[in-house]
Amino acid sequence: MRTVDLVLVGLGNVGRAFVKLAWEKKSLCGERYGLDLRLKAAFNSKGGYLADFSVHSEGLADMPAAPPSVGWKQGLRLADALGNGPPGVLVECTPTDIRTGEPGLAYMTEALGAGWHVAAASKGGLVADLPGLLLLARAKGVSLKYSGATAAALPTLDVGQASLAGTVVSVIEGILTGVTNHILTRMGAGISFDAALKEAQALGIAEPDPSLDVDGWDTACKILLIANSVAGTAFRLSDVARQGIREVRPDDILAARRAGRALKLLGRFERDGSGAGGRIEVGVSALGPDHLLHGISGTNKAIVFVTDTMGTVAVSGGKSDPQGTAASVLKDIINIYR
């Protein structure tokens, strides 16, 4: 049995779901993978907990993300959390800021620099400087995994990097944001964008500030990370031609449907003939019935890879909720040690 120390940063929905899941899966991870997962610390920008996973963490998911609560240490920082023991895995679940990449970028840099692996669920820091983080990870001989930031329970990087190893991927396109697909699906029932958005917010599917999703930023971040990781490109967020779904009207959806088509917000990469470059974009497309993404509705996600020697491979499904995201982080941790 190998002991794996975990440090969690970020105590939002995903962070809390991860604590709960890691506790529930503790014996499975031991029996099936020989890994004894221990949550050494869990904190956010205000402070946090230093915990022995096996004793305290079942209850941690219900603890408030701020004082006062039993065991809370105000001002706890990453350096305290990493401590003096053997390196383990930083679980990065902070809120995404796509302008600065912080606080995720600083946390990941500090952890990798200290010889810790990183399993990231938040996109900001990765979008800000994936090449720099990967370089640092390689220099330190550790892993940087980010399934949680690239459509989470829908396998995207695993398939693109491992299952399609040795191929040249010419096109990647996906429905990568559950919220926007759900809103478009509901608008197909005739309700307006505003009404569908309010409904999604009431259901807890959409954020109070929905602009990251509905303006296409979330899809842009994901297709960017996937393309750069799978196709060897070096796009920056400013390279992504981006269109959201605010301008879509129910009539557009109904008109498309009458023509046998479905409107979907797609993230799309297409390689150009000359090498590692190409075009990357986010926008609404009217897909015909033969398109592999035509039938993907509600909060479901899916991705299609077009290759030279393995044909076209499509993946769909994977839970779009905090538990599904947490499960993708746990998956990354397990695979780091296999």
Add this chain to the structure above:
Amino acid sequence: MRTVDLVLVGLGNVGRAFVKLAWEKKSLCGERYGLDLRLKAAFNSKGGYLADFSVHSEGLADMPAAPPSVGWKQGLRLADALGNGPPGVLVECTPTDIRTGEPGLAYMTEALGAGWHVAAASKGGLVADLPGLLLLARAKGVSLKYSGATAAALPTLDVGQASLAGTVVSVIEGILTGVTNHILTRMGAGISFDAALKEAQALGIAEPDPSLDVDGWDTACKILLIANSVAGTAFRLSDVARQGIREVRPDDILAARRAGRALKLLGRFERDGSGAGGRIEVGVSALGPDHLLHGISGTNKAIVFVTDTMGTVAVSGGKSDPQGTAASVLKDIINIYR
């Protein structure tokens, strides 16, 4: 750059496609993965070639699988091929014999015993004794990979073992044999089973002896290997309740279609409540339009995994031809060294 010696056994369509592909992908494997692939030998039960990949193997794909031809060594055996150099990867592409598992089982046992990794495309030896081969590989500290035997370019094991690591998989079901799906698709156009089979044979999709495919053995072998690898079961081939497609009539397909359903030959595993056991079967099912496998037609394949914490994940596509199979073997080789 790491030199990787390869020994190929089996000079049929897949073996020859592998030689061609490995040659075409030689520079990509060097640049992207730092692997210098060298084909050290290629042989079958009669004899074969000892070759320096970088010099001779482009032409090898066109050489006959028997004497007389330039460089052919009658009676070449695996021990000669493994030679005295550092261990590499045995590429196992022999014909599948599901009764004895030979000759694949003996070749894989000898190679693993000599400290070589194995990437297998043929099912026989794996179906005969996967647990024994995995135990030997573990004892020797080497890898046994078999994507090529488990639906090849359709990622099944990668997704089930790596992308879904940490989950409990309760159901696996798939359209795993391109030939039978193609025949059923053509029968949907109104032609008989016999006519559709003859057509598939004329197109080179079906074998001269089609019984492995049309009687469900091929699907049975694949669902067996996938379930045992992903769900931790220990099924034997005799445990698979198996039905083929010989009895299906065009009228059955048309009647199903009028009811909005599609007839598909499925391999299916369902866990029972009590632990690692469950039911494994191959048979024709009438799938409704909401089923994720409903729209998979022609030689396309697909697989669905139902999990506890990641929801349902479906994978479809992947080329069903010797090049696609060869590409899945190359993928396994690359992943052995990552």
